[in-house]
Amino acid sequence: MPIVTIQITREGSTPGASAATAEEKAALIKGVSELLRDVLNKPLTSTFVVIDEVETENWGRGGLPVEKFRQQQSGQAPE
Amino acid sequence: MPIVTIQITREGSTPGASAATAEEKAALIKGVSELLRDVLNKPLTSTFVVIDEVETENWGRGGLPVEKFRQQQSGQAPE
Amino acid sequence: MPIVTIQITREGSTPGASAATAEEKAALIKGVSELLRDVLNKPLTSTFVVIDEVETENWGRGGLPVEKFRQQQSGQAPE
Amino acid sequence: MPIVTIQITREGSTPGASAATAEEKAALIKGVSELLRDVLNKPLTSTFVVIDEVETENWGRGGLPVEKFRQQQSGQAPE
Amino acid sequence: MPIVTIQITREGSTPGASAATAEEKAALIKGVSELLRDVLNKPLTSTFVVIDEVETENWGRGGLPVEKFRQQQSGQAPE
Amino acid sequence: MPIVTIQITREGSTPGASAATAEEKAALIKGVSELLRDVLNKPLTSTFVVIDEVETENWGRGGLPVEKFRQQQSGQAPE
Numbered sequence: 001m002p003i004v005t006i007q008i009t010r011e012g013s014t015p016g017a018s019a020a021t022a023e024e025k026a027a028l029i030k031g032v033s034e035l036l037r038d039v040l041n042k043p044l045t046s047t048f049v050v051i052d053e054v055e056t057e058n059w060g061r062g063g064l065p066v067e068k069f070r071q072q073q074s075g076q077a078p079e
Numbered sequence: 080m081p082i083v084t085i086q087i088t089r090e091g092s093t094p095g096a097s098a099a100t101a102e103e104k105a106a107l108i109k110g111v112s113e114l115l116r117d118v119l120n121k122p123l124t125s126t127f128v129v130i131d132e133v134e135t136e137n138w139g140r141g142g143l144p145v146e147k148f149r150q151q152q153s154g155q156a157p158e
Numbered sequence: 159m160p161i162v163t164i165q166i167t168r169e170g171s172t173p174g175a176s177a178a179t180a181e182e183k184a185a186l187i188k189g190v191s192e193l194l195r196d197v198l199n200k201p202l203t204s205t206f207v208v209i210d211e212v213e214t215e216n217w218g219r220g221g222l223p224v225e226k227f228r229q230q231q232s233g234q235a236p237e
Numbered sequence: 238m239p240i241v242t243i244q245i246t247r248e249g250s251t252p253g254a255s256a257a258t259a260e261e262k263a264a265l266i267k268g269v270s271e272l273l274r275d276v277l278n279k280p281l282t283s284t285f286v287v288i289d290e291v292e293t294e295n296w297g298r299g300g301l302p303v304e305k306f307r308q309q310q311s312g313q314a315p316e
Numbered sequence: 317m318p319i320v321t322i323q324i325t326r327e328g329s330t331p332g333a334s335a336a337t338a339e340e341k342a343a344l345i346k347g348v349s350e351l352l353r354d355v356l357n358k359p360l361t362s363t364f365v366v367i368d369e370v371e372t373e374n375w376g377r378g379g380l381p382v383e384k385f386r387q388q389q390s391g392q393a394p395e
Numbered sequence: 396m397p398i399v400t401i402q403i404t405r406e407g408s409t410p411g412a413s414a415a416t417a418e419e420k421a422a423l424i425k426g427v428s429e430l431l432r433d434v435l436n437k438p439l440t441s442t443f444v445v446i447d448e449v450e451t452e453n454w455g456r457g458g459l460p461v462e463k464f465r466q467q468q469s470g471q472a473p474e
């Protein structure tokens with residue numbers, strides 16, 4: 001009876017989107033539940049998934065808020 | 080000095096309510112703090128409680144967002 | 159379908175015990191699941207509980223590891 | 238830069254195993270990182286995964302420690 | 317590659333502020349990332365920080381929602 | 396009354412050490428508690444710190460267990 005917590009920044013993955021869509025969230029829930037079934041034989045119904053969307057101002061990397069970190073890293077692949 | 084985290088879906092427990100009420104949250108805080116005092120002798124003041132309300136679209140079970148899971152299970156007790 | 163996480167220091171609640179006993183853990187699981195049923199109408203089977211035991215050296219309060227904090231506070235109720 | 242936390246009971250998925258194997262853990266890490274890349278366009282290197290193995294005595298469901306819950310449910314698919 | 321989660325109540329640290337400011341959050345991210353570099357030699361870029369702001373109604377101490385706990389403790393230093 | 400959770404891999408920061416030492420943990424607890432006092436005016440006694448040491452086999456990055464990720468990245472700064 002696994003619990004999976006997925007923490008992501010609250011922002012869209014495509015132009016114009018301001019957050020993950022309901023379809024993207026459903027795909028994450030489906031995919032990770034199937035992964036636990038396939039790897040550890042956990043029945044789908046026994047896996048709980050929680051998606052935690054974090055404001056970009058509340059996420060840090062490299063000692064900086066994430067948007068400043070990305071500016072600093074620009075020229076590299078976005079993260 | 081325990082820390083208790085209670086994760087629930089953001090929805091009401093009675094018709095018309097869209098979330099747990101302040102009274103329900105206070106009852107959770109009181110109840111779980113008293114439980115830790117009674118079972119492990121932890122003083123009330125040393126227990127921290129955090130209630131984390133999760134949008135139903137961000138909660139998954141059975142490989143589905145929770146509202147679709149409940150529709151699939153309908154006829155069974157609601158969860 | 160709530161998830162409750164209870165974080166406690168790994169130590170006994172009675173002389174001679176070095177950790178919470180299986181009976182104490184079962185009492186925590188039972189008590190918190192019943193609390194969610196009573197306050198929010200959540201069926202017992204839909205509540206998951208995880209107890210996380212943390213070494214005292216890994217728990218801090220007052221800017222100190224918890225055992226030093228307790229020595230500093232001695233004369234007050236233990237936490 | 239997502240963070241995924243996977244909480245599972247510490248027990249084997251096959252007879253004789255007492256915990257998830259290193260190969261199973263690697264498969265979880267690979268699978269969930271690829272899922273975030275495929276669904277949200279997150280580069281593999283920006284996803285962190287933490288697997289948290291919880292003793293069965295520390296995991297509760299249905300108001301019971303999980304092994305007692307499973308005995309109560311026997312006849313159903315294991316969880 | 318540490319992950320640091322900072323949970324705080326959503327409220328201001330100065331009169332008129334209703335939440336931690338972007339500058340305060342940036343200072344937390346910078347400070348804790350430098351701490352991990354200085355104490356454990358972790359490169360700045362490998363530390364992730366997540367700040368989780370919790371409504372005061374969702375935070376409990378002493379068996380009470382935190383604002384009632386503070387009223388009860390008034391005369392002592394605010395927490 | 397903040398709660399800070401610091402997740403690190405269980406390994407030493409110096410040759411011969413297999414984990415963070417008690418002194419390093421105390422320095423993390425002290426440093427982060429002082430940071431919250433300095434930035435948000437939180438009294439030292441109201442900050443809880445939990446250090447969570449994770450086996451390297453249970454930590455993933457880049458779709459790989461962390462030790463394999465580091466081998467893949469060798470030539471870069473260690474993380």
